[in-house]
Amino acid sequence: MEQSRDELFEQVAAAIGYSFDGEIAIGGKYVSTIEHEDEIYVSGQIPRVGSTVVVTGRVGAETSLEQGKLAAKICAMRALALLQRSLGDLGRVKKILRITVYVQSAPDFTQQSEVADGASEVLHTVFSSSGVHTRTSVGVLQLPKNAAVELDMIAVVESATQDNGAQD
Amino acid sequence: MEQSRDELFEQVAAAIGYSFDGEIAIGGKYVSTIEHEDEIYVSGQIPRVGSTVVVTGRVGAETSLEQGKLAAKICAMRALALLQRSLGDLGRVKKILRITVYVQSAPDFTQQSEVADGASEVLHTVFSSSGVHTRTSVGVLQLPKNAAVELDMIAVVESATQDNGAQD
Amino acid sequence: MEQSRDELFEQVAAAIGYSFDGEIAIGGKYVSTIEHEDEIYVSGQIPRVGSTVVVTGRVGAETSLEQGKLAAKICAMRALALLQRSLGDLGRVKKILRITVYVQSAPDFTQQSEVADGASEVLHTVFSSSGVHTRTSVGVLQLPKNAAVELDMIAVVESATQDNGAQD
Numbered sequence: 062m063e064q065s066r067d068e069l070f071e072q073v074a075a076a077i078g079y080s081f082d083g084e085i086a087i088g089g090k091y092v093s094t095i096e097h098e099d100e101i102y103v104s105g106q107i108p109r110v111g112s113t114v115v116v117t118g119r120v121g122a123e124t125s126l127e128q129g130k131l132a133a134k135i136c137a138m139r140a141l142a143l144l145q146r147s148l149g150d151l152g153r154v155k156k157i158l159r160i161t162v163y164v165q166s167a168p169d170f171t172q173q174s175e176v177a178d179g180a181s182e183v184l185h186t187v188f189s190s191s192g193v194h195t196r197t198s199v200g201v202l203q204l205p206k207n208a209a210v211e212l213d214m215i216a217v218v219e220s221a222t223q224d225n226g227a228q229d
Numbered sequence: 230m231e232q233s234r235d236e237l238f239e240q241v242a243a244a245i246g247y248s249f250d251g252e253i254a255i256g257g258k259y260v261s262t263i264e265h266e267d268e269i270y271v272s273g274q275i276p277r278v279g280s281t282v283v284v285t286g287r288v289g290a291e292t293s294l295e296q297g298k299l300a301a302k303i304c305a306m307r308a309l310a311l312l313q314r315s316l317g318d319l320g321r322v323k324k325i326l327r328i329t330v331y332v333q334s335a336p337d338f339t340q341q342s343e344v345a346d347g348a349s350e351v352l353h354t355v356f357s358s359s360g361v362h363t364r365t366s367v368g369v370l371q372l373p374k375n376a377a378v379e380l381d382m383i384a385v386v387e388s389a390t391q392d393n394g395a396q397d
Numbered sequence: 398m399e400q401s402r403d404e405l406f407e408q409v410a411a412a413i414g415y416s417f418d419g420e421i422a423i424g425g426k427y428v429s430t431i432e433h434e435d436e437i438y439v440s441g442q443i444p445r446v447g448s449t450v451v452v453t454g455r456v457g458a459e460t461s462l463e464q465g466k467l468a469a470k471i472c473a474m475r476a477l478a479l480l481q482r483s484l485g486d487l488g489r490v491k492k493i494l495r496i497t498v499y500v501q502s503a504p505d506f507t508q509q510s511e512v513a514d515g516a517s518e519v520l521h522t523v524f525s526s527s528g529v530h531t532r533t534s535v536g537v538l539q540l541p542k543n544a545a546v547e548l549d550m551i552a553v554v555e556s557a558t559q560d561n562g563a564q565d
Binding site for chain 1: 497539541
């Protein structure tokens with residue numbers, strides 16, 4: 062029997078060893094997600110679980126490529142956890158239009174794409190072919206709270222009411 | 230009596246001590262805003278007033294957190310001034326989908342979110358609950374003209390003609 | 398007789414001395430373009446031609462402003478080559494909503510806008526007045542494969558079926 066996306070989400074959470082059941086705290090005077098018509102924008106996510114940023118530092122220096130990839134996975138999981146809370150369940154996600162992955166990098170670290178692959182793998186595991194997405198990954202100097210990675214997302218939502226043109 | 234958003238905009242301008250009445254100059258071979266259906270994209274804004282970039286340098290080094298926050302406010306005000314010019318008045322802004330805030334940062338400066346709060350505060354003051362937005366803030370190495378902050382925006386516009394499907 | 402956009406594309410390719418006829422390789426577990434309704438998102442492009450990144454390094458240090466501008470042109474040409482492959486021909490591009498240009502920068506290099514002008518010039522040459530766009534250009538610490546520039550894009554597509562509301 063095919064597993065639901067929410068079940069796959071829980072499997073990824075178990076595999077990387079973190080729970081995303083608690084409150085997804087974000088700082089600042091903004092919101093986690095905004096829906097407009099059939100699109101949903103997700104604010105930039107850092108690898109925070111509960112109140113702890115679990116992967117910090119410059120990838121390629123004090124933080125390894127593997128740790129960076131884990132950070133990207135956690136950012137993607139947070140984004141999905143926010144979609145879950147906003148939409149009810151991940152079954153309503155139709156496609157992912159864009160992720161942008163910012164990697165706090167050592168000056169000579171050029172494997173930002175490999176770090177971002179961590180996020181892409183999560184999307185593929187949970188959404189299968191609907192998880193294909195466009196992606197931009199860049200190496201930045203610093204991120205909020207010394208996070209190793211930050212990720213934002215734009216997704217398209219399957220709307221039960223999408224035929225009546227009144228979903229906004 | 231409730232104040233209009235344009236009045237609130239002028240109050241913020243007075244409070245931070247800059248006028249946004251003049252031409253909003255941008256460099257390069259692009260435009261400040263583009264509308265598509267009910268969305269409007271605003272090009273990356275630096276804290277330029279008239280022909281002067283009023284907050285430059287690395288936040289966390291030669292530029293303080295407070296100055297960085299002021300820079301973020303000025304960037305947000307420029308974006309709103311461009312929306313005003315393009316839409317006629319700010320009353321037509323329905324919501325803010327996304328702001329991305331790039332902070333020119335010292336290597337160990339990790340308070341990009343606090344800098345970006347300056348922009349979020351402006352949006353809250355002018356738009357109240359319609360000013361909620363998703364946000365991404367990152368720390369970059371350098372910005373055009375040594376600007377301390379750069380901000381871009383996607384907003385949704387209330388269109389008088391939105392029912393006839395011909396607003397593009 | 399007016400030249401088609403595809404002809405203008407080939408002229409720009411000849412002028413900068415690179416061919417974009419081959420496969421447009423991208424790394425990682427994502428796709429080059431995704432269409433949603435009448436918008437098309439293009440993944441971040443680096444100045445790769447075939448399997449070679451032809452402009453690498455920090456602009457303002459080992460890489461000159463002119464080389465950076467060339468890199469931005471190549472990134473824009475790659476994005477257009479991907480639009481061509483996805484849409485059939487560039488005649489279907491209605492407008493460019495946004496380009497974001499990330500410039501791998503020396504710490505004191507502040508001419509990111511001038512680098513990004515390379516991309517804007519390509520859009521103007523190929524699309525003329527339909528090539529106007531909003532733009533954000535920032536200076537980042539590092540980019541995948543040590544690329545000098547990375548660029549992503551959101552465009553609007555002229556759809557033959559746009560009247561029936563079923564283009565998704």
